[in-house]
């Protein structure tokens with residue numbers, strides 16, 4: 229029976245390139261250039277705005293009130309909580325709301341977020357969740373991976389609070405809810421449908437890796 233783990237196994241090399249990206253390793257070692265992290269944080273603000281649209285699409289793609297409530301909770305969590313936290317966090321890194329609101333969108337950001345939205349528009353709610361899964365689940369996995377490495381440097385690491393946000397109980401509970409939701413849906417599909425979902429999952433995973441690279445290159 230396919231599961232979330234089968235999706236990862238189907239694109240293991242791409243998954244590892246995302247989870248173990250240089251940007252991630254430099255975060256864990258505390259050696260990442262501040263300007264790269266700031267560039268990433270700024271683009272992530274724009275990412276979160278598009279991500280909230282994806283939850284809005286999930287509301288639209290829902291079939292019943294239970295699915296609508298779940299998607300609405302995702303939308304509200306981003307709009308009412310995560311975006312505000314992100315704005316506060318950016319402030320700590322010297323990035324003002326005025327700067328955030330006047331940013332050009334990097335190409336890697338456009339490619340990733342519009343791909344997510346397109347996968348959801350063309351497909352159904354499951355396609356959309358699979359396009360969002362590397363984001364919703366991957367950050368928790370990569371933060372755990374960082375903490376398991378011999379080179380992980382917690383002491384005096386300027387990125388420690390960022391890493392701990394994604395190893396924290398709250399993120400892990402949300403991540404587990406998403407894995408359970410996906411596993412339930414994958415239990416009822418045939419191999420042809422699974423292959424369609426592997427394509428979406430692989431593309432979204434590759435686009436996540438490109439997002440890290442955009443941070444390292446400070447590219448637009």
Ligand SMILES: Cc1ncc(CN)c(N)n1
Pocket residue numbers: 272275362363364367436439
């Ligand atoms: C690009 C990206 N991917 C994932 C996450 C974590 N939800 C994020 N904030 N930004």
